[in-house]
Amino acid sequence: GENVEQHPSTLSVQEGDSAVIKCTYSDSASNYFPWYKQELGKGPQLIIDIRSNVGEKKDQRIAVTLNKTAKHFSLHITETQPEDSAVYFCAATPGGTALIFGKGTTLSVSS
Amino acid sequence: KAGVTQTPRYLIKTRGQQVTLSCSPISGHRSVSWYQQTPGQGLQFLFEYFSETQRNKGNFPGRFSGRQFSNSRSEMNVSTLELGDSALYLCASSPPTSGGFTDTQYFGPGTRLTVL
Numbered sequence: 001g002e003n004v005e006q007h008p009s010t011l012s013v014q015e016g017d018s019a020v021i022k023c024t025y026s027d028s029a030s031n032y033f034p035w036y037k038q039e040l041g042k043g044p045q046l047i048i049d050i051r052s053n054v055g056e057k058k059d060q061r062i063a064v065t066l067n068k069t070a071k072h073f074s075l076h077i078t079e080t081q082p083e084d085s086a087v088y089f090c091a092a093t094p095g096g097t098a099l100i101f102g103k104g105t106t107l108s109v110s111s
Numbered sequence: 112k113a114g115v116t117q118t119p120r121y122l123i124k125t126r127g128q129q130v131t132l133s134c135s136p137i138s139g140h141r142s143v144s145w146y147q148q149t150p151g152q153g154l155q156f157l158f159e160y161f162s163e164t165q166r167n168k169g170n171f172p173g174r175f176s177g178r179q180f181s182n183s184r185s186e187m188n189v190s191t192l193e194l195g196d197s198a199l200y201l202c203a204s205s206p207p208t209s210g211g212f213t214d215t216q217y218f219g220p221g222t223r224l225t226v227l
Contacts, residue, residue, distance in 0.1 A: 032214045043115075043201050043218035044154070089154065093214050097144045097205055098167050101154040 002027040004092050006102025013080050015111045023090035023102050024072040030092040033073045034099070035064060038087045047088075048075070080109045112138055115204050115219030123225045129190040132222045136183050136204030142166075143185040144216060145177060148199040157200075160185050189224075197226045 003026040013019050025033075031052035036044035050057045050064045050073065057064050061080075066073040073092075077084055087106050091099040116135045124130050136143050144167075145157040156169040160179035177187045183204075189196055203216035 034215070036218070041220075043220045046215070046217060049215065091154075095214065096167055097142060097159045097203075097214055097216060098156045098169065099144075099146075099154075099214070099216065100156070103153050 002030055002092055002094060002100040004090060004100050004102040006090050006105060008105060009103065010106045010108070012108045012110065015080060015082060015109055017080055019075075019077045019080050019084070019107055019109075021075045021088055021090070021105045021107075022072060023074070023092075024070075025092040025100075026071065027092070027094050028068075028071065029094035031095060032093050033064070033066060034091050035062075035075050036089045036091065038089065038104075044089060077107075080107075082109050082111050085109045115202055115217055117200075117202050117219040117222050119222060120220065121223045121225075123227060124192050125227050126192055126194060128192050129188065130192060130224060132187045132200055132202075132224070134185045134187070134202030134204075134219060136185070136202075137206070137217060140204035140206050140217075141183050142205035142207075143179060143183065144203045144205070145185070145187050146201040146203065146218075147171070148201055148221070149197075154201070157187070192226045194226050197224060199223050 006023045034049035038044045061078045063076040087104045090102045118133045142161045144159040159167040163179045174190045179185045199221040201221045203218045
């Protein structure tokens with residue numbers, strides 16, 4: 001079955017810096033890769049997603065890149081702000097709704 | 112549009128008891144998935160329901176079950192609770208697509224279950 005590895009587990013940046021979180025997946029049939037942000041006491045919030053027929057997608061300060069050959073995808077956050085502090089999860093699925101999640105990255109943005 | 116709602120938000124039970132959790136999806140969403148989140152195992156898929164039928168199932172024991180009603184609301188039941196069942200249980204709903212098969216999921220706030 002699918003396995004998703006996520007790195008780093010913790011990431012500390014200064015406000016205004018960029019943050020990059022990387023994930024690798026094992027199942028070449030995976031075709032959907034969402035990213036979620038989870039704040040304390042809340043459920044995961046979908047922030048951006050990408051499908052296997054696209055190499056990059058941007059939404060304001062957030063971007064995701066996908067390398068199907070290497071089976072890895074990354075989340076890029078530019079101009080980080082204190083409110084970006086949260087746990088970020090990547091996920092993958094070969095289709096359907098059984099998302100396989102990475103272990104999460106705790107991002108801390110200090111002002 | 113209102114988001115996914117889950118009730119109750121917090122629950123305390125003792126070993127051996129059973130528990131039922133409820134989830135109301137986003138209006139118009141017919142697919143509901145359940146996940147268990149623990150510090151050790153992370154987010155793990157339990158099962159998915161679509162049009163009152165279980166469409167997909169994760170690797171959890173039979174003590175974990177669910178159902179979906181005609182209005183797409185879903186319930187999850189855990190029987191004979193164990194200490195290791197303490198977790199945040201998350202429900203997610205997915206919008207319909209022309210193919211009836213979708214992967215975009217929107218999560219609710221979760222139900223925090225503590226087993227003593």
